Amino acid sequence: MTDQQLHVPRGGAARGPYALDIDPERAGWTHCSLRVLDLGPGGTHHLTTGDSEWILLPLTGGCTVLVDGLGIELLGRDGVFGGVTDFAYLPRDAHAQIASGAGGRFALAGAKCERRLPARYGPAPEVPVEARGSGRCAREVRNFAAADTFACDRLIAVEVVTPGGNWSSYPPHKHDEHLPGKEAELEEIYYFEIDGDGLGYQRVSPSRPGGADLLAEVRGGDAVLVPDGWHGPSIAQPGHAMYYLNVMAGPGREREWKIRFHPGHRTEGYR
Numbered sequence: 001m002t003d004q005q006l007h008v009p010r011g012g013a014a015r016g017p018y019a020l021d022i023d024p025e026r027a028g029w030t031h032c033s034l035r036v037l038d039l040g041p042g043g044t045h046h047l048t049t050g051d052s053e054w055i056l057l058p059l060t061g062g063c064t065v066l067v068d069g070l071g072i073e074l075l076g077r078d079g080v081f082g083g084v085t086d087f088a089y090l091p092r093d094a095h096a097q098i099a100s101g102a103g104g105r106f107a108l109a110g111a112k113c114e115r116r117l118p119a120r121y122g123p124a125p126e127v128p129v130e131a132r133g134s135g136r137c138a139r140e141v142r143n144f145a146a147a148d149t150f151a152c153d154r155l156i157a158v159e160v161v162t163p164g165g166n167w168s169s170y171p172p173h174k175h176d177e178h179l180p181g182k183e184a185e186l187e188e189i190y191y192f193e194i195d196g197d198g199l200g201y202q203r204v205s206p207s208r209p210g211g212a213d214l215l216a217e218v219r220g221g222d223a224v225l226v227p228d229g230w231h232g233p234s235i236a237q238p239g240h241a242m243y244y245l246n247v248m249a250g251p252g253r254e255r256e257w258k259i260r261f262h263p264g265h266r267t268e269g270y271r
Contacts (some may be wrong), residue, residue: 010221033110036097061104111249169232
């Protein structure tokens with residue numbers, strides 16, 4: 001892919017009701033999807049999940065979801081820098097109605113899957129929050145749908161908040177090969193929000209001849225596609241915290257996040 005295909009600026013993949021709509025066809029891969037939905041006060045959206053499972057994650061505001069006869073009330077949050085949020089799991093082959101009284105912005109993280117798991121609620125207090133790294137590589141990881149924290153068939157999704165001036169997604173790492181016990185093959189999408197009128201930088205470097213190669217200035221609402229390659233660092237502008245949502249899925253039989261760090265970077269204290 002070219003830089004233009006890997007880096008999706010805000011508005012560059014808008015479609016219909018979605019401010020961002022990245023599906024496997026748009027990305028040129030097989031599993032991962034991400035949509036960002038803006039709803040005004042009193043707004044309603046209908047979603048057919050098709051052959052994918054989805055997690056509905058409030059970025060700003062709250063909503064009510066009706067799916068499989070189940071009503072799920074999401075309290076949401078004031079914004080992504082305000083802390084963790086509750087969320088809803090939407091199974092494949094379902095119809096969902098999303099309604100927001102006060103309005104809000106919502107992420108739909110999706111992955112093509114085989115099993116149909118039940119619709120359910122993910123409470124905010126049950127989201128594991130991890131302090132990762134140290135010094136200028138310290139960041140907060142919210143493992144709301146990590147491989148070992150919340151049951152999905154294929155989908156893996158986490159949030160990361162990086163303080164202004166810090167590096168995250170470091171050391172550079174990759175997950176583009178199936179190496180049992182060492183590395184899982186996963187496609188990945190980064191979706192960014194930046195505190196204030198700030199910016200950040202995202203690096204993806206090749207792990208193979210002709211592989212993904214990107215150095216992008218990213219702003220709020222941008223996305224970066226990682227079909228392969230070493231990804232990181234993600235760098236936050238001083239004075240402006242960086243948020244990103246990671247959405248991952250792949251073809252492996254096991255739903256697992258196994259990565260390899262770039263051998264040219266030390267890992268102690270950073271990962």
